[in-house]
Amino acid sequence: MSPLRLTLGIVCLSIGVAAPPDGSAVYGVRCAMCHEQKSDRMPARQDLAKLTPEEVVKALTTGAMKAQGSALSDEDKRAVASYVTGKEFGHVATIAEASNNCADDGGAIDLKSPGWNGWGNGAEQPHYQPQPGLTAADVPKLQLKFAFGYTGNITYGQPSVIGNRLYVTSAAGKVTALNAKSGCTYWSFDAGSGVRTAVSVGPMPKGAYAAYFGDEKTYVHAVDARTGKTIWKTQLDEHPLARIAGSPVLYKNRIYVPVSSWEEGAGMNPKYECCKFRGSINALDATTGKLLWKTYTITDPPKPFKVNSAETQMYGPAGAAVWSSPTLDTKRKVLYVATGNSYTDVETTTANAVLAVDMETGSIKWANQVTPKDNYLVGCMKPGFGNCPSPVGPDVDLGATPIIRTLANGKQVVLAGQKSGILYALDPDQRGKILWQKKLGAGSPLGGIEWGFAADASQVYVAIADAVAPPDQAKPGLTALKISTGEDVWHAPSPKPECAWGKSRCAGGQSQAVTAMPGAVFSGGLDGHLRAYSTTDGSVLWDFDTGTAFETVNGVRANGGSLDAGGPTIANGMLYVNSGYGRFAGHSGNVLLAFSVGGK
Secondary structure: OOOOOOOOOOOOOOOOOOOOOOHHHHHHHHOHHHHOOOOOOOOOHHHHOOOOHHHHHHHHHOOOOHHHHOOOOHHHHHHHHHHHHOOOOOOOOOOOHHHHEOOOOOOOOOOOOOOEOOOOOOOOOOOEOOOOOOOOOOHHHEEEEEEEEOOOOOOOOOOEEEOOEEEEOOOOOEEEEEEOOOOOEEEEEEOOOOOOOOOEEEEOHHHOEEEEEEOOOOEEEEEEOOOOOEEEEEEOOOOOOEEOOOOOEEEOOEEEEEEEEOHHHHOOOOOOOOOOOEOEEEEEEOOOOOEEEEEEOOOOOOEEEEEOOOOOEEEEOOEOOOOOOOEEEOOOOEEEEEOOOEOOOOOOOOOOEEEEEEOOOOOEEEEEEOOOOOEOOOOOOOOOOOOOOOOOOOOOOOOOOOEEEEOOOOOEEEEEEOOOOEEEEEEOOOOOEEEEEEEOOOOOOOOOOOOOOEEOOOEEEEEEOOOOOOOOOOOOEEEEEEOOOOOEEEEEEOOOOOOOOOOOOOOOOOOOOOEEEOOEEEEEOOOOEEEEEEOOOOOEEEEEEOOOEEOOOOOOOEEOOOOOOOOOEEEOOEEEEEEOOOOOOOOOOOEEEEEEEOOO
16 A cells, blocks of 8 residues: 555445435445544544545545445435535635735746755755755754645645745645745646645746646646646546556656556455556656656556455456656666555566666666565455455555665665665666665554655665554654665654644654755654754754644645655755645644744
8 A cells, every 4th residue: 555545535435325315324334434443544533524525525526535436426425525524515715816816927937046846856856955045053943934724634745946936736636836935826726636746847848837747637737837827738547546646757858757546445345346557657748748658567467367255356467556756867767666565466576666667668677576475455354355365465665756876986876765664775787686775664554664765975864654563663763874885874763742633643653755955854753743853963953843723824724734745845945844644644734834044
């Protein structure tokens, strides 16, 4: 299962109930069995209550729970949505976007100024800012400059900074360009489906610039970076449960886009013909959106292989979703793609692997599968029953973006992190041969190493979640290693969690992608605390609790929550972070926070 773990969560709704619709009955019969018990995969009942009825219906109709909601009538969907949220439709008054409009259009796009473009701030995806516009000595002086509230109750994405523009994405499907210093709005674009990727900006013909991102219906969008008007959009996969989670990567006139899915959640229904999805990496013409090539992470198409205990036909191989952004090796002209687990018992050698994919043709040049036979579906309590694999695998995706680093002797290594808690250093010149590996945490379906790590020239900084690992084995925290050898430099355990929202769903693991700059490394916790650590010894330089309510520049009521998924972004003396990705092991929220030295 991905670090991403099934959105909004009415995972148990597989069939409708007879009219008249009764939301309580639908929930009691089809949902309570999952949402009323502690689980590392299902959103808690209390988190469903934070959503709006419209958000639940959208999830059941066109979003994450489309497969589960397909057999429900529209009346049933509305009834259960009102029940689980405790709200009536249309009760939320949205703030007019014009109330936060900037006084100007932001002027020309400037790609040459220091910024943070896309996921990892460079083709090699280091998640490192060499020109932050502040020093490590300034970090303890960081104060909140502004907060921006998202419409919706769960944050998505990771901010991107291009010149004076800040691009943000949201679970509600809104992509917005803000002024990076004040938070006023230049434009907002509705993608029609949730957008969890970072935005990448690049040049178009005739002096124009495009902003690229992917959505949860597998559409890649190119919009005018200055106005937000559509240039093109291309759908990459017609599987109803496919989605884009990893951020597209732009290089020259191509954009490379990964595809993942929720099918391992649908597979828990024994009547569902599981499974037919295969992860993929796609190359598109950045100017036109034309698909140049598509490479499946599992080369063999799924075929019928047996009938399950509910007499439903099963298919395989399937899975190997790509949850993270690919990494570009421009020297060798390959992409490094990290894959997730298999969904079925049909053997595959490319799940839980790092693949090297030719940038020009899409051919797979080599694959290193670090954990074979990790066959996993959500909610499998009895191996071999229904669609459940036998045995059920540990669900230890390689869900984090690989990083390329060059050692002092000129040798390059590819770093890859896994939910098992293991960090690998691979040799790109020897077909991904493991140079060293280090187990840093217990690992579990919720990490281990979840969303990403960061690296400077000599050290790699790895956060460990271990949110649901046995307490005597869990090692949540942040560790620095020497890239050349894997030797420990320091380890900073996660502090005992203290959550502003109380004890419920208060965890101390560190799942969020890590971000580094000279002298300091930032790591967010499921307890809502964003901390800066010294790169020298791991001491805490700064600690800010994001899990409270904030007054926002756009007037939207907003509160923070758990820090997870996309990490902080640093550019031009500012630090930006989304707070409130609390789907499974934490607390939901809907706020973007912007910090500067002294709040100036």
